[in-house]
Structure formats: structure tokens, C-alpha cells
Amino acid sequence: xxxxxxxxxxxxxxxxxxxxxxxxxxxxxxxxxxxxxxxxxxxxxxxxxxxxxxxxxxxxxxxxxxxxxxxxxxxxxxxxxxxxxxxxxxxxxxxxxxxxxxxxxxxxxxxxxxxxx
Numbered sequence: 001x002x003x004x005x006x007x008x009x010x011x012x013x014x015x016x017x018x019x020x021x022x023x024x025x026x027x028x029x030x031x032x033x034x035x036x037x038x039x040x041x042x043x044x045x046x047x048x049x050x051x052x053x054x055x056x057x058x059x060x061x062x063x064x065x066x067x068x069x070x071x072x073x074x075x076x077x078x079x080x081x082x083x084x085x086x087x088x089x090x091x092x093x094x095x096x097x098x099x100x101x102x103x104x105x106x107x108x109x110x111x112x113x114x115x116x117x
Contacts, residue, residue: 050117052081057105057112064092067101074098075116084111
């Protein structure tokens with residue numbers, strides 16, 4: 001885990017005409033947020049604009065599946081993270097939207113986990 005040391009701002013800002021208390025307060029808040037992030041070990045989603053979604057494909061192979069997501073924008077692509085059986089997952093014919101992507105699997109009833117970005 002990353003070791004974190006708080007910034008020592010008071011000695012740097014002595015004699016400044018800046019509103020020192022406001023600056024110290026703002027930097028202290030930033031400092032606490034950074035500490036929380038670093039103490040967690042840095043999570044992938046803190047640094048990446050994407051969401052992970054799990055779903056089970058249709059009971060019929062090669063059928064388009066509507067997969068809801070919470071990305072908040074139209075995704076550009078996806079990466080398959082895991083499958084519960086040997087299968088190929090590929091883009092359907094419907095255009096991705098701000099709320100859904102459309103994927104197909106060549107094997108019926110496959111549990112699929114994807115990273116959408």
C-alpha cells in the first residue's frame with residue numbers, strides 16, 4: 001500500500017498576502033481526499049471512465065442481448081472480463097446508446113462480465 005504524508009502548508013505560506021486560512025482549508029480538504037484514495041490502494045475505476053456489467057446471454061445462441069449500463073454517455077467499446085463457458089462475445093447490430101449496449105454470444109445462456117467504456 002502507498003504511504004502517504006500530509007502536506008505542510010503553514011510554513012510555506014507565512015507572510016503571504018493570500019487568504020492563508022482559506023487556502024489551508026482548501027488544501028486540507030484535497031489532502032484528505034487524496035489520503036482516502038491512496039489508503040485504498042488506488043482503484044481502477046478511480047482512474048478510468050468505464051463501468052463493469054454482468055449479464056446472462058439469451059437462451060438462444062447469436063441472439064442480440066440488451067445490456068443496460070450506467071456510463072452516462074454512449075460507449076465506444078467494451079472488453080470481455082470473464083465468461084462462465086467457452087464463448088465468443090461480439091457487438092450486435094443495434095447502435096450503442098447512453099443507457100444500453102447490444103451484444104451477442106455464440107453460446108446460449110453464458111454468464112458474461114464486460115467492461116464498458
